[in-house]
Amino acid sequence: MNILLLGSGGRESAFAWKMSQSEQCSKLFIAPGNGGTAAYGKNVNLNPNDFEAIKKFALAEDINMVVVGPEEPLVRGIHDFFVEDEQLAHIPVIGPKKEGAILEGSKDFSKEFMARHGIPTPGSKSFTNETLQEGLAYLENHSLPVVLKADGLAAGKGVLICETTADAQSELQLMLGGKFGTAGSLVVIEEYLTGIELSVFVLTDGDHYVILPEAKDYKKIGQGDSGLNTGGMGSVSPVPFADEKFLKEVEDTIIIPTINGLKKDNIDYTGFIFFGLFKVGDKPMIIEYNCRMGDPETESVIPRVENDLVELFVATSQKRLKDIELVINPKSAATVMIVAGGYPGDYEKGKAITGIENIRKSLAFHAGTTQESGVIKSNGGRVLAVTSVQDNMFEALQSATADAARIYFDGKYFREDIGFDLM
Structure with a gap:
């Protein structure tokens, strides 16, 4: 199949890395992609919110599936755009229609949805x-x-x-x-809730779902969870405090009522649902939905999924997820995000990056990078996600942190304490 992946961040890098391993993927296009995604497919200079340009490209390249990474095209209705266009209607889109993406697009709607369906929330x-x-x-x-x-x-x-x-x-x-x-x-x-945060993800075809590995991300810029909020400075998966009993309660009180609630409200939902949760005492409460995978959580979650990701997407588009058994690697994954100096405030771009080839026990998922004449340069606040999968959390954290230190660009910064609160 020819697949078009929309997005340019670390999440899309992890998707591209995984999808390119599938025997079902003959050509992978990433729009617009970044300095690292060209290793897994072909970068295409398209804005994910320019639906007419995406249509033209999809028809010209005989695209068989579109996978949407970021939330904005979904909230703007890219899935509806494909369904309502007779030239595109045969192409499945992984990501909800506008009426489902409103779970993220409107906090007020999502709170009303939770209240209506008895889902525990502050x-x-x-x-x-x-x-x-x-x-x-x-x-x-x-x-x-x-x-x-x-x-x-x-x-x-x-x-x-x-x-x-x-x-x-x-x-x-x-x-x-x-x-x-x-x-x-x-x-x-x-x-305001007092508790500990974690993220749980499902992939759903609207009727059935699979639960992906849970993760915990770290939002604060400074060591010890200090300073300003960011888009995420790192993540770990699995989450030690989310034991089997707790995750079963998440499924029973939050995931199942959400899937059933969407059906009761006649919302046809195909794609990922991100559940932003708090563990309050021993009970889960949801503080937000996202209509896509999280970033940097994806970079820790996807390397633990052993299934063919394209096969999962095909089953989702054909409403046969019930036939899929998800296989999860029992090892631990840790992701350390390398950011530009000054982030999340003002930061400089265009810094030459060296040392990516020196990492030993990790994967480097590009986020805010570009490639100019063969040189990788910084092109965003969050620049690279370094992910290590090891036998236990300590080894994963140690490897990811050590490998993050092997990469260099002017002004580079990363947190050296990701996951240490859980050790």
Whole structure:
């Protein structure tokens, strides 16, 4: 099959690496891809949100399947675009239609969905500019800290944790005043949870699902989980505190009600669902859905999946996931993200990267890189994800950290303590 993979980050690098190993994949195109994905297929200079250009390319290259990595094309309706175009309708798209992607595209919708289907989640209430005064009054009596979330997509920056009522009231006014653009025209005020975070992923054909390995990612820029939030500084899989009993409870109280809820609401959902969870005491609670795989969690999860990924996607598109038995490598995976100096604030691009060939026990999944005249250069905040799969978590963390140190570019930074809180 000829497959088009949309996206350019570390998640797409991991997908491309895995999909290129499939005997069912004759040609793999990555749009736009990055400095490393050309090792697994052909990079194509296409914007994943330019549906007309994607249509032209898909027809010209006889594409048999489209796999969507990032959330924005899904929220904008790329799957619907294919289904509604008679020239494209025969091409399966891995990723939900717009009505399913709204689980990520609207925090307010997802909270209403959880409440409607009895899925355990922290209490919340939503406000707009018209109800600003009610929102300010609501915050007056709210427990602290309190979480404020922009309703729409805000490039991972639309969630704020406020420690004081005054800060929360000020941020609510700023968010409704355009701090996150139209994404913040509706703001969800949510109860703050005390617990430990993890991510669980399923691939579903709308009727059946397979549960992929769970993972835990690390959002803070600094050692010891300090400093500003980022898109993710690393991840580990499996998660030691998520034992069989806990994961069974996740399936029974969150995954199954979600799949059944989508069916009850007549939402035809094909693709990944990311469950952002908290373990509160011994109980799981969901704080968010994503309509795609996480990044950098994908870089730890996909190397542990032993099945042919293209075969999984074909079964998903044909609604026969029930026939697939997922095989998971029992080893541990650890991912260390190398970022540009200054990230998540202002950072420089175009720094020449050396030493990737020196890594010993890891995979290097490119994220923000480009290749110019054979030289790999930095081209984003998160530059490379270094993943090691070893017999145990300690060895995986040690190998990934040591190999991250073997790669060099000017201003490079990475955390040396990913996963150490779990040891």
